[in-house]
Amino acid sequence: MPADYTEIPEAAFENIEQQRDASKLGMWVFLCTEVMFFGGLFLAYCEYRHLHPDSFAAASSHLSWMLGSVNTVVLLASSLTVALAVRAASLRSAGTVNLFLVATVLLGIAFLSIKGFEYYTDYREGLIPGSSFTYSSSQPGVQAREVEMFFMLYFIMTGVHAFHMIIGITAFIVLIAMSRQRALSLQTIENAGLYWHFVDVIWIFLFPLLYLVGHH
């Protein structure tokens, strides 16, 4: 960010405060569209879980609640580092902003690595939905097709979430580069932060719904 931190508003705005408010409002409207985007997936999950509770519980028990918990801690920590980066930007401390942004990128990559390892484990266990999907269980009420539906939802929801994280990590890498050239404004980093926190909130709901349904 600029050393003296003077920001000049665009011509459409009376002052920088008004511009910042407009920019933030726009970000929240975008996040509303994201709520509806993920909302459809959560709705599909609710319906199928309601219809096939036993199969969903059996399927969920194949996921590692421990890896899921570790990943939740990693993601919550990355939200903290983003919040601290925004705070440092408000305090006009460019060096600290960079430090926390780098920490966020590293935590994001750690999350995706653990997620990748989980996907690999799922693959080894034969839990990827598709024409070759087979599942047998002695438990009453557990059907292979319904278990497959759980994993379909699991891969789509966590996959879309991971894709959002890749976008977020890319955005923060760009922000770090901008910050190095002292071209990073407070409103840019605030909006990127809002996006990252939103992705964190999605995971807060995905974790108990996917990992903690069955007995483990």
Added chain:
Amino acid sequence: MSHAIVSLRSYLLVFAGLLVLLGATVGASFLELGIWALPAAMAIACAKALLVAAFFMHLHQENSLVRLVACAGLFWLGIMVMLAMSDVLTRL
């Protein structure tokens, strides 16, 4: 609107609160809560989301227009979920 800068201690307390709630949701999943397992998990998740939205996303300092937009998103989500689930819960 220019925000008062939140103290480092507050952010760390929010993070600690999030970790406690994570422990609570994992702990609750080991108890045999039956039909209350899902409401308990969702209540804890909502509490975590509220902490993130209020403090990390600064909603507690935001003007009412921004809060209204945030609530509107949840309202529309509510319409979608309620109408769809009313069908599933009563007919299937």
